[in-house]
Amino acid sequence: MINRYTHKELTWVDLQSPTLEEVRSVMKEYGIAPMVAEELLVPSLKPKVDLYKDYIYLILHFPAIHHTHGKDTNQEVDFIIGKKFLITTRYDTVDPLHKFSKVFEVHSILDKSDIGEHAGFIFFYMIKKLYKALTHELDFITDKLKIIEGRIFLGNEKQMVFELSRVSRELLQFKQALNLHDEVLSSFEVAAMKFFGDDFDYHIKGIMGAFFRARGAVEGNTDTLNELRETNNSLVETKQNENMRVLALISFIMLPLSLIASLFGMNTTHTPLVDDQNGFYQIVAIMAV
Numbered sequence: 395m396i397n398r399y400t401h402k403e404l405t406w407v408d409l410q411s412p413t414l415e416e417v418r419s420v421m422k423e424y425g426i427a428p429m430v431a432e433e434l435l436v437p438s439l440k441p442k443v444d445l446y447k448d449y450i451y452l453i454l455h456f457p458a459i460h461h462t463h464g465k466d467t468n469q470e471v472d473f474i475i476g477k478k479f480l481i482t483t484r485y486d487t488v489d490p491l492h493k494f495s496k497v498f499e500v501h502s503i504l505d506k507s508d509i510g511e512h513a514g515f516i517f518f519y520m521i522k523k524l525y526k527a528l529t530h531e532l533d534f535i536t537d538k539l540k541i542i543e544g545r546i547f548l549g550n551e552k553q554m555v556f557e558l559s560r561v562s563r564e565l566l567q568f569k570q571a572l573n574l575h576d577e578v579l580s581s582f583e584v585a586a587m588k589f590f591g592d593d594f595d596y597h598i599k600g601i602m603g604a605f606f607r608a609r610g611a612v613e614g615n616t617d618t619l620n621e622l623r624e625t626n627n628s629l630v631e632t633k634q635n636e637n638m639r640v641l642a643l644i645s646f647i648m649l650p651l652s653l654i655a656s657l658f659g660m661n662t663t664h665t666p667l668v669d670d671q672n673g674f675y676q677i678v679a680i681m682a683v
Contacts, residue, residue: 396420399498404513408495409434409483424449424479434483437470441578445585449476452582456488456524457571459531459564467567471524473517475589480513482520490527494520514590518597525604528568532611535564539618546622551630558623565619568612575605651681 396416397408407420412434421431430444430451444451452473459467469488474481482491498516538561546554583598654677 397495399495401498401516403478404516405479406495406498406513406516407479407481408491409481410487411485412483420481424474424476424481426474426481430474434472437485438472441574443578443582443585445589449474449479450582450585450589452578454524454575454578455571456528457531457567458488458527459534459567468571475513475517477512480516480520488524490523491520494523512590514586514594515597518601521601522604525601525608528572528608529611532568532608532615535561535615536611536618539615539622543622546626546629551626551633554622554626555630558619558626561619562623565612565616569616572605572609572612576609579605654681 395410396412396419397410399406399408407424409416409420412420414435417431417434420426420434421428425448427446430446433453438453441453441455442451443453450473452475454471454473456469456471457467458469469486470484471488471491472481472483474483484491538557542554542557542561545557579602583602586594586598
């Protein structure tokens, strides 16, 4: 599916799960290299950035756990950034891009916003929207950690072991995805400076700042998770030690009683108190003492 949005001389072409015919039409219209067009047809495993004569080709993956519309929690977005056009390709409904399209469409109709003179500025606002969505995803994890913290001190330590493991898995997905962004964005910074010129430096720094905020939120949540896990493990261990003390005390009491019962249960000829008519009560008294 192809959606087109225009603002003055700038055009944004949004492809969602494009067909071969759609990719070919875009390739011919904007002079996209066949190798790049081929990559638009299927998702890529790793992010990358390539600088061509008339555009920059960039691939990024954004984790989406709470706002995904499919089974894949790692949403890929391909960007082809030219001077007067921006092409995005995605294989799932990406909520931040959907919201950005509504804002972009309204501003285009009203013609009240000055986006910039080239498509790099569209990419700037778009990528900031995507990173802001990541911080919203991480806010869900922050709220979840606060709930877990409260439940830990209400005596639900064992149940929280599983909850902490689930949150740890989510944070690991964010960390793996954003670690790859660091190197790719550094390469994009060099490519964008060559392609758009030094005047675009401020906006590149803004993109890097949005990335660092998202990564900082991941690191902050990871630190909180580690502290809660350590606290939870300490409480679980303390409860286990208390249970072991109770079991040790019960064993300490039952062992001599079992020994006495075993002694008087021996099948011998002259066992004391066995033949006495009050022998049972006397043995019970000894055990009670």
